[in-house]
Amino acid sequence: MSNLSRQSINIILANQSGSGAYLASPTFPAYRYAWFRDGAFIAYAMDLVGKHESAFRFHDWAAHTVLRHADKAERAIKRAQRGEPLGNDYLHTRYTLDSHEGTDDWPNFQLDGFGTWLWALAKHLRLTADPLPSHWRKAINLTSSYLAALWRFPCLDLWEEHLDKIHPYTLAAIYAGLQAIGELTGNAGWLTTANEIRRFVLEHGVWGGHLVKYVGSEAVDASLLGVATPYRLLTPDDPIMRATVARIEADLRHQGGGVHRYADDTYYGGGEWVLLAAWLGWHYVEVGEQARARELLAWVEAQADEEGNLPEQMPQTLNDPSMLQPWVEKWGPIARPLLWSHAMYLILLHALHPEPWGKGN
Numbered sequence: 162m163s164n165l166s167r168q169s170i171n172i173i174l175a176n177q178s179g180s181g182a183y184l185a186s187p188t189f190p191a192y193r194y195a196w197f198r199d200g201a202f203i204a205y206a207m208d209l210v211g212k213h214e215s216a217f218r219f220h221d222w223a224a225h226t227v228l229r230h231a232d233k234a235e236r237a238i239k240r241a242q243r244g245e246p247l248g249n250d251y252l253h254t255r256y257t258l259d260s261h262e263g264t265d266d267w268p269n270f271q272l273d274g275f276g277t278w279l280w281a282l283a284k285h286l287r288l289t290a291d292p293l294p295s296h297w298r299k300a301i302n303l304t305s306s307y308l309a310a311l312w313r314f315p316c317l318d319l320w321e322e323h324l325d326k327i328h329p330y331t332l333a334a335i336y337a338g339l340q341a342i343g344e345l346t347g348n349a350g351w352l353t354t355a356n357e358i359r360r361f362v363l364e365h366g367v368w369g370g371h372l373v374k375y376v377g378s379e380a381v382d383a384s385l386l387g388v389a390t391p392y393r394l395l396t397p398d399d400p401i402m403r404a405t406v407a408r409i410e411a412d413l414r415h416q417g418g419g420v421h422r423y424a425d426d427t428y429y430g431g432g433e434w435v436l437l438a439a440w441l442g443w444h445y446v447e448v449g450e451q452a453r454a455r456e457l458l459a460w461v462e463a464q465a466d467e468e469g470n471l472p473e474q475m476p477q478t479l480n481d482p483s484m485l486q487p488w489v490e491k492w493g494p495i496a497r498p499l500l501w502s503h504a505m506y507l508i509l510l511h512a513l514h515p516e517p518w519g520k521g522n
Contacts, residue, residue, distance in 0.1 A: 163462075163510070165462055165469055166210075166510055168465075168468075169504075169506055170507070172469070172498050172500065172503055173206070173500055173504065174212070174215060176498075177215060177218065177219070178258040180218075180222050180258050180259055180260070181217075181218030181219050182195035182222045182256070182258045182260075183199065183200045183204075183219060184258070184500065185199050185255075185496075185501065186473070186497070186499050187498070188496065188497065189493065189496035190492065191492055192496055192499070194257060194258075194263060195258055196254060196255045196274060197254065197255075197274030197275055197278045198254075198273055198274035198277050198278075198319060198334075199274075199500065199504075200278070201223075201274065201277040201278040201281035201282075202277065202281070202505065203219070203500055203503075203504040204216040204220060204281050204285065205281045205284055205285075205504070206503075206504035206505070206507040207504075208281075208285050208288050209507065209508060209518070210511065210518040211517070211518045213288070217289075217291070220278075220282050220285055220297065221294075221297070222260065223282070224297045224299075224301075225296070226256050226260040227252065227275075228299060228300050230252055230253075230260075230262075231303055233249075234251075234303055234304070234307045235303070236250040237250045237307060237310070238311075241311050241314070247270070247314070251269070251270045251311075253269040254269050254270075254271035254274055254317070254321065267321075268321045270316050270317055271316055271317040271318075271321060272308060272331055272334075272335060273318070273328075273330060273331040273334035275304050275307065275308055276331075276333075276334035276335035276338035276392075277337070277338065278338065279301065279304060279305065279308075279337075279338030279339070279341055280337040280341045280392065282297070283338075283342060283344070283345045286345065287345075301346070304338075305338070305339060305342050305351050308338060308354075309350070309351065312332060312335050312354070313361075316328075318330060318331060318375065318382070319331065319334075319384050320422060326375035326376065326377070327375060328374070328375045328376075329362050329372050329373065329374075329375070329376075329388060330384040330385055330387055330388065332358050332361065332362050332394075333362065333388040333394040336355045336358045336359055336394045337391070337392035339351040339352070339358070340352065340393075343355060359394050362394060363401075370401065370404045371401060371404040371405040371407075372385045372388055372405045374423060380423065380424060381405060381408040381409050381412055381413065381423070382422065383413050383420050383422055383423065383434070383437045383440070383441070384437075385405050385409065386406070386409070386440050386444050387440070388402065388405070389447070390443050390444040390447050391443075397444060397447040397448045403448075406441075406444060409441070412424050414433075414441075415433075415478050417456070417460070418433055418460065418478055419432075419434060419435065419437065419438040419457075419464075419475060420433060420437035420441050421434065422437065424480070425480065426480055427484040428484075429488045429489070429495055430479035430480065430481055430482050430483075430484045430485035431484065432474035432476045432478065432479055432480075433474060433475045433477070433478055434473065434474045434502075435461055435472060435475065435502040435505070435506070436499070436504075436505040436506075438457045438460055438461050439458070439502070439505035441457055442455075442456075442461070442509045442513075443505070443508055443509045443512050445457070446512040446513055447512070454512070455513065458506075458510065458513065461506050462506075470497050471497070471498055471502040471506060472495050472497035472499060472502065473495055473496040473499040473502060474495055
């Protein structure tokens with residue numbers, strides 16, 4: 162185990178609250194919340210490195226959070242079934258560490274995190290062979306019903322943008338969650354809905370032989386890596402997936418560097434994201450391109466500071482350098498550490514070196 166991997170585990174554990182929630186970043190004010198998506202990937206990384214108790218506590222927090230806001234989810238399901246606008250009846254994308262909604266202005270109608278949570282929860286249960294607590298089962302059923310009812314609705318993408326669009330990444334996350342829970346529980350309805358989602362993505366989410374950022378676009382987004390790795394709506398070696406990765410490499414990556422979110426990203430100038438470099442490396446492991454994966458691993462490791470903190474993004478190669486300082490003035494320096502970056506680093510490292518990492522908690 163490398164020094165950075167040990168530090169990554171320590172940073173994640175140090176920023177897990179008593180409730181089980183993971184802080185997105187302890188030093189960046191806007192990120193002092195718990196996201197379902199970030200937390201699900203972090204919990205998956207903790208499971209991979211043997212920290213199962215940490216993952217359990219996150220999933221317990223997530224289940225309690227869903228149930229605390231069950232009335233909103235149930236109203237959303239009924240509104241969707243009647244073909245009505247949701248209004249404010251939807252589960253939020255982020256919550257306080259004690260499961261409350263944030264009071265500041267933040268875009269919150271986002272579905273991918275709940276699909277990713279179901280996927281990661283199913284992985285946890287299979288890895289640990291733990292029994293399914295009754296309140297988890299209740300939260301799983303409610304979340305699955307919520308996603309099955311709402312997946313056709315436009316919503317924010319994982320970057321919390323484009324509220325009026327339908328995003329193949331989001332649909333793939335929902336697909337993975339419903340597929341995993343359907344297989345785990347034997348619920349054929351979730352599997353049927355997952356198949357409907359897959360057909361929709363293949364019909365509406367592909368242009369020019371590759372996946373697109375959102376339905377109606379021709380561009381790619383680096384998050385599309387998730388459609389195959391890990392969500393498996395497509396296999397990593399599917400021709401559509403290979404064409405998508407080729408476009409990501411051509412449009413969103415500089416030679417030997419990290420990965421930009423999308424071509425016209427201007428958030429903090431639109432730098433190279435550490436977690437996306439690790440994600441691309443994870444994909445390359447799955448298609449047997451180990452040398453490319455190791456190159457990306459080395460780039461990720463080189464972005465750590467002296468204390469072993471990995472940032473959200475690096476500002477050396479920017480889409481729009483003029484937009485870096487306005488964001489610094491608004492919110493302060495780029496988030497560092499970002500727990501999701503550390504989690505994706507651990508996932509890539511484990512993919513390259515899957516030997517047992519120990520069973521400690």
